[in-house]
Structures are given as C-alpha cells and as structure tokens.
Amino acid sequence: MAEHTRRDFLKRTAMAGGAMALAPLGNAAAQDAPAQMCIARWKGPADAQGDVTTTMATKLTEQAVAAIGGMKRFVSQGDVVWVKPNIAWDRAPQFGANTNPDLVATLVRLCLEAGAKKVKVGDNPCNPAKKTYPNSGIEAAAKAAGAEVVYIDEKRFKDVAIKGQRLDKWLLYPEIIESDLVINCPIVKDHSIARATVCMKNYMGVAGGQRGLWHQNLALCLCDITAFMKPPMCVVDATRVMTDNGPTGGNLSDVKQLNTVAAGTDVVALEAFGAELLGLDPAKVKSAAAGQAAGLGTMDYRSLALKELEVA
Amino acid sequence: MSSRAVGKKVVWARRVVQAACLCLFLFLFWAAGLGEDEEASPWLRAFFDVDPLVLIATWLSAHELPAAFLFAFITLGATVLLGRVFCGWVCPLGTLHNMVSWLRTRRRRRRDAGDQWSPWQRAKYLLLVVLLVMALFGAHWIGVFDPLCLFYRSLATAVYPGAQYAVEDAATAVYQSDPHLGPLHATALTEPAYGFLRDHVFARERGAFRGAGLIFALFVGIVVLNVYRPRFWCRYVCPLGALLGLCAKRPALRLVTEGCTECGRCAMKCPAAASPDKPGHWRSTECFGCWNCIAACDQDAITFKLKSPFPAPSEAKLDLSRRAVLSAGLGGVGGVILLRQSPEAQALIYNPELIRPPGARPEREFLQRCLKCGLCMKACPTNALHPTGLEAGLEGVWTPRLVPRVGYCAYNCNLCGQVCPTEAIEPLPLKEKQAIRIGLATIDRARCLPYAYDRTCLICEEHCPVSPKAIFFVTADVQTSDGRTRQLKQPHVEPDRCTGCGICEHVCVFKDRPAIRVTSANEARHSGNRAILPGPSQFEDADVEGAPESPYGQSDGNPYQ
Numbered sequence: 006m007a008e009h010t011r012r013d014f015l016k017r018t019a020m021a022g023g024a025m026a027l028a029p030l031g032n033a034a035a036q037d038a039p040a041q042m043c044i045a046r047w048k049g050p051a052d053a054q055g056d057v058t059t060t061m062a063t064k065l066t067e068q069a070v071a072a073i074g075g076m077k078r079f080v081s082q083g084d085v086v087w088v089k090p091n092i093a094w095d096r097a098p099q100f101g102a103n104t105n106p107d108l109v110a111t112l113v114r115l116c117l118e119a120g121a122k123k124v125k126v127g128d129n130p131c132n133p134a135k136k137t138y139p140n141s142g143i144e145a146a147a148k149a150a151g152a153e154v155v156y157i158d159e160k161r162f163k164d165v166a167i168k169g170q171r172l173d174k175w176l177l178y179p180e181i182i183e184s185d186l187v188i189n190c191p192i193v194k195d196h197s198i199a200r201a202t203v204c205m206k207n208y209m210g211v212a213g214g215q216r217g218l219w220h221q222n223l224a225l226c227l228c229d230i231t232a233f234m235k236p237p238m239c240v241v242d243a244t245r246v247m248t249d250n251g252p253t254g255g256n257l258s259d260v261k262q263l264n265t266v267a268a269g270t271d272v273v274a275l276e277a278f279g280a281e282l283l284g285l286d287p288a289k290v291k292s293a294a295a296g297q298a299a300g301l302g303t304m305d306y307r308s309l310a311l312k313e314l315e316v317a
Numbered sequence: 318m319s320s321r322a323v324g325k326k327v328v329w330a331r332r333v334v335q336a337a338c339l340c341l342f343l344f345l346f347w348a349a350g351l352g353e354d355e356e357a358s359p360w361l362r363a364f365f366d367v368d369p370l371v372l373i374a375t376w377l378s379a380h381e382l383p384a385a386f387l388f389a390f391i392t393l394g395a396t397v398l399l400g401r402v403f404c405g406w407v408c409p410l411g412t413l414h415n416m417v418s419w420l421r422t423r424r425r426r427r428r429d430a431g432d433q434w435s436p437w438q439r440a441k442y443l444l445l446v447v448l449l450v451m452a453l454f455g456a457h458w459i460g461v462f463d464p465l466c467l468f469y470r471s472l473a474t475a476v477y478p479g480a481q482y483a484v485e486d487a488a489t490a491v492y493q494s495d496p497h498l499g500p501l502h503a504t505a506l507t508e509p510a511y512g513f514l515r516d517h518v519f520a521r522e523r524g525a526f527r528g529a530g531l532i533f534a535l536f537v538g539i540v541v542l543n544v545y546r547p548r549f550w551c552r553y554v555c556p557l558g559a560l561l562g563l564c565a566k567r568p569a570l571r572l573v574t575e576g577c578t579e580c581g582r583c584a585m586k587c588p589a590a591a592s593p594d595k596p597g598h599w600r601s602t603e604c605f606g607c608w609n610c611i612a613a614c615d616q617d618a619i620t621f622k623l624k625s626p627f628p629a630p631s632e633a634k635l636d637l638s639r640r641a642v643l644s645a646g647l648g649g650v651g652g653v654i655l656l657r658q659s660p661e662a663q664a665l666i667y668n669p670e671l672i673r674p675p676g677a678r679p680e681r682e683f684l685q686r687c688l689k690c691g692l693c694m695k696a697c698p699t700n701a702l703h704p705t706g707l708e709a710g711l712e713g714v715w716t717p718r719l720v721p722r723v724g725y726c727a728y729n730c731n732l733c734g735q736v737c738p739t740e741a742i743e744p745l746p747l748k749e750k751q752a753i754r755i756g757l758a759t760i761d762r763a764r765c766l767p768y769a770y771d772r773t774c775l776i777c778e779e780h781c782p783v784s785p786k787a788i789f790f791v792t793a794d795v796q797t798s799d800g801r802t803r804q805l806k807q808p809h810v811e812p813d814r815c816t817g818c819g820i821c822e823h824v825c826v827f828k829d830r831p832a833i834r835v836t837s838a839n840e841a842r843h844s845g846n847r848a849i850l851p852g853p854s855q856f857e858d859a860d861v862e863g864a865p866e867s868p869y870g871q872s873d874g875n876p877y878q
Binding site: 095096131132133135136140156158159161196197198215217218220221222223249250252253254255256259299 | 485489492515516521522697698727728729730766772773774777778779780781782783784785786790806824826828835
C-alpha cells in the first residue's frame, strides 16, 4: 500500500510539474474552464501553394483539443484509445475524402502524452483497406506518431445489442467498442442523401455486415449508433471539406479548403457546425435534426460554451 | 571418385536446385498483388518469361512478343546442350510431381511396368502439335496444359484461397464458440496464431473464385496420377516437356554405359522411363537429366559425358510417325474450327457477362495472348477477376473476367495490366485505366428500392468513384402502400461517365441479383458492342430546360467549317 501511495504522489507531482511547464506555451483558453466546443481557424501562413500543411493541421488540432479541456480530460492513465478517422476511400489526402492524416497523428500523440497505454487507429473502409490506409496518408502518419494501425478483420465482427429506435442489434467490431475511449474524427463532406456527413455518419465505420441498409433510414440509424457509442468528444476535420460528389469526390474542384478544425463534447453541435460549413441549414440535415430530437445534443452550437480561436 | 559417388552428389545438388526453384516460384506467387504496391515487379512473371512453350505459342498466335520472353532462349539453349534439365531441375510442377512420386517409389524393391518406356509417352508430342497448330490459327490453348500456367492458375484460384479458407474458418469457429476451461481460453492460442497467419502469411483478403472446384479437381487429379506412374504428367502429357524433348534429340551431355549387368536398378529410379538400363537405347528426349540412375548404379557402369552431337548417336529415336503428326495437325485445325462455332466467337453477339479487365485487348487479340495463368487474378486486390467458365466459349476457358458481384475494379489500381506476362491486358498508365470503359451499369427498376419498394437508397451512387458521378438522382413522386404520395430520389446512369467498374453492383443491397448490374455493353475495346453514341446526350428538343443552344440556330453559321 505504501508503495502505491508513493507512486501516486510521484505521479501527481510529475503531472503538476508537466502542466506548469506546459502552461506558458498553451493557449490562454486552456487555463479557463474548458469549453464545450472549440472552432480553431488558421490565420497563419500557408505553404507556397496555399495548401493545408502539417503545421497547420497539427496546431489547429492541438489548440482545439486544449480548449475543450485537453486530452487528459478524456484519457486516463493506461487507457486503450481507438482513434476513428474516416479512411473509407482510396484517395490521396488532397481530395478531401478521408480525414487529414496530420490531424489523426496529432490526436494519437496527444492521447499517448495524456497517458494512454495504447492508441489504435482503424476504420472499416468502403474500398479495400490495403489501398485506403496507405493512400490516405493515415497509416504512415499514425504509425509515426506511435499508433497501432489496425486492419479490420471481416470475420471478427460480433452481433451487439444496440436497442435503438431502428437498429435492434448489429454486427460491430469488438476491438473498437471495447476500447476505453473512441475518438471520432471525421472529415466534413457532401452526401447526396444525408446532405452533409460529419460525426454521426463516421460511426458506420464501426459496423460490418449489410450496413448499407442503414441508408434506408439513415437519420435514425445514425442516431442509434451514435447513442450507442456515447461519444465523450469528437474532433472534426474541416481543413478541407468536400462540397460536391461526396462522399468519394475524386476531383480537386469537389474540395474546398477551410483550414478549420473543431473539437467538442456535443456530437450534434459538431454535426450542425459541419453542415453550416457546407452552406446548409443544419435543420435540413436529418441526422443532426434527429440527433437533437433524440436528446444526443443541440444543433445550436452557439448556445454552448463555445471558444473560437484564431491560430497562427 | 566413382561415377556413382559423383551421381549421388549431383542428385543432392539437383534436389537443392529444385527446392530453390519451387520456393522461388511460390514466393513470386505469394508476392503478386501483396500489400499496397502500386508498381508490380517484372520478377512476378519471371517463370513465364523463361518458358519456351509460351514464347513459341504466343509468337505463333499473336506474331509479337514482349522482349522479356527472349529469356526463354536460355532455356532452349540449355536443353540443346544438356537435355531436359528444365524438367528435372527447374520446373516447379515437376518438383511437386517428384515429391509425390517419392511416396510411391521410396519403399519399392521390385521392378514394375512403370519403369518401362511406354509408347504412350509419344502422346505429349502429338498434343504439342495440336496446340501449336491451334496457336497458329490464333487459339492460344497452350495455357491450359503448360505446366507453369497450370500450376500458377491452380494455386491462385484454388489451392491458396482454399488454404486461407481453412485457416480462417477454423480460427473463426474457435473464436465464436470460445471453448474454455475456467480462465483458460482456447482463443488465447488460436487468435495470435491466426493473426500471424492473416497478417504475415496470407497478408491479404481471402478470395473465392468462380469455377475453382473444377480447377482444383483437375490439379489434384494430375498430382495423384503420380501414384500410378511417377511424373505421369511429365511423361505423357506435358507439352512443354515435349517441346524440350524435341530440342533434346541430340544433347551434348549423354548417358554413357560401360560394363552394365542389366540389373535394372537405374530404371527403377528413373522418373522419366528413359530406359537408362538398355545400353544403346537410352531416350534422350525423355531423360530429365536427374542423375538418379547414376547414383543408383553400384557397378559404376553409367555416367553422363559430354560428346559431340555429330555424327548422330545410335540411341533410341523419338519414333513419331509422319502420319500421327499430320493427324495431330489436322486435329489442331479441327479444334480451332470447333472452338469457333458459336455466335460469340464470331463476334456476331457479345456475352453480357464477359466483362474483361481494363486494358484487355479486343477479344480475338486477347485470346491470342492470354495464357490463362491466373497471375492477374492473384494480383487483383478486390477478388474481381475470376477464371471464365464458358462465357467466352471453350476457347476462352479460364481467361480472366470481372465478376462485379464478387469484386469490382478498384479505381486506383492497374495491377492486372502490369503483371500480365503476354500483355493480353495492356499495361495502361493509371490515368488511362481510370477512364477506360469495360462495361455499363443498368438499373433494374423492378428491384431497385426507390423505384420498386418505396425505400430510400443510394449506395450505388455513394460508391461511384468517378467525378462527376456516373450515377445521378432524379426526384420522383412515388405512391406508398398506404396510398400517399412521397418524393424519392431515383438513381440513373449517365453512360458517358460510367466505366463499368462494377462497384455499384458490388455494393447493391441485393446480394442475390443486384438491382444495378454491369454488363459488357459499351466496352471500349469493341466498337461492335457499343450501345451509346459517344459524347453528351443531344438536346434537339428546344423545350428541354437548360438545353444548350443548337449550333444550327446561331447566326455565325456553319458548324462544319
């Protein structure tokens, strides 16, 4: 017992010391009461082509997460964390079909720094994972940041009781849902039926089987899976957004560069924010509206403790 | 050193070389389409490049050859000098046959009919004639019998996926039933083992291939025949062996006998039935140059010696009658005529299910080159390419075709063209491949949910990889079962943008008969199968909203200038 106490004491001291050391570097926001949602917009320099850079995605992510309380608010010592980006499509990062790889890498690093024992990154993609993982840039970036990149095994899905409005049970990936924390980090994209896809649609990546059937009542199915996943926080990639021909795109004219990252604890608020980025009225995006009706959050993200940062 | 001692050493050297060649073959097989490589190594087709039968038959049928095939002249040169050493030392299928034959011969003490040369060994030469004559008329059936094509095809479509199935299914059964004794779970052992095999040995999604059962049965049959006669395939059937045999009529390395007691021990060890036990009657065209006979002779009576091929040796002749050869040639001609007796083979109509890989040449040229080796099927990352049954006629059996229900043509992949040994599938740059049409999607309105069942669905549109998408929506009023009217988005296909990749059919909610299906219509390689006039649809009716103005209506004149 004595040893435990001593170890705890040492740990606390070290953490406090670390926090003090980091404090001057962090944004002032980090020292206030944490925000419920943060929108971080890049005001710094871009590269010669004006494209999204590693520094940009990294700083935006770091500061957005810091503003909602920092990763330590969500990750406990020894946790196993699953970072769930969108890695669905065999497209290079500039096409905006998958989550920005530097954003994913930053989340991995933040989790490890916050004490996570292991950080896994993976998705159940639409194109073959052997192509989407490397071509999205996410595999290399996540590995370099210290994550274990997991290829989904089609044969390891298990029927799980969801008990939702529309989904009673479904094949989900045990390794994901058994993680201590799942960080949903989608990219904002156009979609012909959902209109906009943000956090809620990204949860399709934890499901297997005939998940395409969900489109027959997409809003309610997404509510069900979101309610089941109970996201404590999500990070939305809007460095690039896909404005047309979603969710696959494939043409640079389908992509708009917004240089923005949002983090928050309210999944519906992030959904609504993403919809607005695509120029849509969030109330017309059925998943967001249904999410609010189901009590998963509020579309009125401005009513939350919102922090808007300009990052350089 | 006695000639027997030398023989024993050479036999061991041969075994090592055989094992190395088999391992190399299996390794190159394993490496095809593995992982995320987007550039395929030319090494993947190395064994086909050194196969002289592929060289000659492809040259006869297509009158053209990729430069790499010139390596096959090395094989021919080695055969002229040393005899059929390719069969004895290199051929991976021959090595497999050797291993199975050993099961039969290891305990044998007595001679039997299998040691004796049989006139049926001439059958392979006649088969070779049939196949070469067929090739001359453009029917490239060599790949059905060529040992390297046959072995590769069987591995790719049947043996390898079968092994993977066995491992995955067994491990999954344990995983799901989770047998345990108290805290000891069987999965603690099986899951790491399975994970290792999955990630590092198979290292790719499992495939399942149309018609693999027949390929597997034939392969097993060919292997089991070794129990009846050692290296049955090599002795009686193999047309590559026959070609090399013809080159080995007068090799420089010859079996020399001195002081033979005709005990017959050498013949018992001879896998080729090349009559090493009959001085003056050794059959150089059959001999694999394996040195078993020399290692078996305790009289030190036989050995291989380099000798001038002039004057002609007095050993046993091949003895093919002119009549038999002529008949075989006529049989080849008849075979071609027989294969062409279908409207599809004469390009009068097109089989809707015959969707060829992107870059495939026009059907006739394609069939003149395709080896049916299965390399493209192994390389394809989505299990989209399958051995054709009879969709391309008997002539095109086991050639690759796309089966979109099982797998689709991945947008960012052109591996099939990169690996094809004969360029039956041309190696298109990725940009060109992405634009090439291999078929056309059609919506079955009697099944498609927003047309037939009053349900929202968009999976086909969602997955369509071209931008702008080839599937677009038109909002329509539909009647619901309770008599109300609601609006639904119904998918349509824009044929000018559809490439026929098949992902729409692959992901359709209907898994029995998808409500959107791709057929070969509109494929770029055949103008005769073109269904749609290229270019955008015409707005000749001025009432169409948003129609571009007719060039004829413009005052500045004549569009033909």
